[in-house]
Amino acid sequence: xxxxxxxxxxxxxxxxxxxxxxxxxxxxxxLSKPFDVEKQVDGSWVPNPDKFSML
Amino acid sequence: MPLGFSKxxxxxxxxxxxxxxxxxxxxxxxxxxxxxxxxxxxxxxxTVSYSSAPFSDSQHFSMVFWFRLAQEGGNIDDPxxxxxxxxxxxxxxxxxxxxGNGTNVTYMNCLNSSGNRLVHPYGSTYANNPxxxxxxxxxxxxxxxxxxxxxxxxxxxxxYIGGSSTNEASGGAxxxxxxxxxxxxxxxxxxxxxxNTNYGTSFETGAGFELGPVWLYDSYLDFTSSTVRGxxxxxSNTDGxxxxxxxxxxxxxPTPDVYIKHGETTLEVAGSSxxxxxxxxxxxxxIVIIPTSxxxxxxxxx
Numbered sequence: 001x002x003x004x005x006x007x008x009x010x011x012x013x014x015x016x017x018x019x020x021x022x023x024x025x026x027x028x029x030x031l032s033k034p035f036d037v038e039k040q041v042d043g044s045w046v047p048n049p050d051k052f053s054m055l
Numbered sequence: 056m057p058l059g060f061s062k063x064x065x066x067x068x069x070x071x072x073x074x075x076x077x078x079x080x081x082x083x084x085x086x087x088x089x090x091x092x093x094x095x096x097x098x099x100x101x102t103v104s105y106s107s108a109p110f111s112d113s114q115h116f117s118m119v120f121w122f123r124l125a126q127e128g129g130n131i132d133d134p135x136x137x138x139x140x141x142x143x144x145x146x147x148x149x150x151x152x153x154x155g156n157g158t159n160v161t162y163m164n165c166l167n168s169s170g171n172r173l174v175h176p177y178g179s180t181y182a183n184n185p186x187x188x189x190x191x192x193x194x195x196x197x198x199x200x201x202x203x204x205x206x207x208x209x210x211x212x213x214x215y216i217g218g219s220s221t222n223e224a225s226g227g228a229x230x231x232x233x234x235x236x237x238x239x240x241x242x243x244x245x246x247x248x249x250x251n252t253n254y255g256t257s258f259e260t261g262a263g264f265e266l267g268p269v270w271l272y273d274s275y276l277d278f279t280s281s282t283v284r285g286x287x288x289x290x291s292n293t294d295g296x297x298x299x300x301x302x303x304x305x306x307x308x309p310t311p312d313v314y315i316k317h318g319e320t321t322l323e324v325a326g327s328s329x330x331x332x333x334x335x336x337x338x339x340x341x342i343v344i345i346p347t348s349x350x351x352x353x354x355x356x357x
Contacts (some may be wrong), residue, residue, distance in 0.1 A: 028133075028134035028159070029134040029135045029153070029155070029160070029258075030171075031153065031162075031164050031166060031171055031173070032134070032135065032153070032155065032159060032160040032162060032164075032173070033171070034170070034171055034172050034173055034227045035170050035171050036169065036170040037168065037169055037170050038169075047169035047170075048168045048169050048170075049168055049169075050168055051145070051147040051148075052147055052168065053145040053146050053147040054146075055146075055166065055171075
């Protein structure tokens with residue numbers, strides 16, 4: 001499970017691919033917004049260590 | 056365009072001029088729209104790739120580049136043009152500089168698996184992107200100096216334009232580190248890095264954006280210092296242009312990790328290692344070399 005925090009809102013996704021799809025659908029240039037990505041590990045949210053691309 | 060200058064047309068002789076400067080490059084494409092998301096009939100740019108990354112620092116980035124932009128519409132893609140980007144092989148870790156179109160954001164950013172952080176130039180003089188673009192997209196040669204440092208006080212960094220002494224930087228702190236030693240690829244003027252052999256027809260630039268010399272550092276240059284800015288911009292010179300020489304240091308600048316400038320016929324890249332430079336094209340477009348008579352330091356405008 002992954003979570004992105006962007007513009008003071010949080011959104012949860014099963015996969016990073018889902019997150020990328022959502023970001024591109026909701027922002028014409030996702031890189032123009034600061035955001036944080038976290039991964040749920042053993043019930044806790046930690047900074048996401050897994051790579052994603054295509055933004 | 057001042058008297059005595061002529062518009063550059065590759066392959067034709069330039070008119071006599073009163074000043075000479077550096078070189079720059081663009082392409083010979085034509086945009087089919089005057090604003091918004093344009094379609095280029097043809098285009099070309101360079102890709103720069105290394106066998107091992109020229110960078111190693113994970114938190115500090117600085118960039119200086121000279122450019123001129125005739126206008127925003129038709130030359131800055133919608134939503135933005137990614138002008139200069141350093142990436143790993145799949146663009147999952149990167150830092151770079153983007154110009155926004157219209158109300159979209161102009162920024163320097165860094166991205167990794169844990170998030171995205173950016174510095175943009177709306178901290179003081181410019182309230183928003185239209186104000187910023189109207190100031191710089193006047194067809195004259197401009198110099199931007201921008202840096203990020205997670206350890207620099209408020210973590211924002213600096214963003215300076217030409218001879219201004221005002222730090223325009225605003226944004227958020229860099230809270231995570233990048234794997235800079237994976238960043239072997241440099242994308243110029245379009246969205247594909249040196250790991251691609253094709254031209255990326257998104258986040259690109261029109262022919263009316265011309266790119267001059269580029270200094271890249273994976274260290275923090277404190278552009279709040281007028282001495283440091285003076286390594287790259289000197290108001291006593293035509294356009295304020297400071298010639299970096301063969302390796303970027305001729306004006307007093309510290310040795311850049313990568314220094315990119317266009318030579319008489321080819322893109323020249325100086326640094327501690329030698330990259331592979333390829334030309335990538337769209338619909339058989341071609342590189343257009345801006346000669347010294349019209350480049351930064353010439354006083355010419357478009």
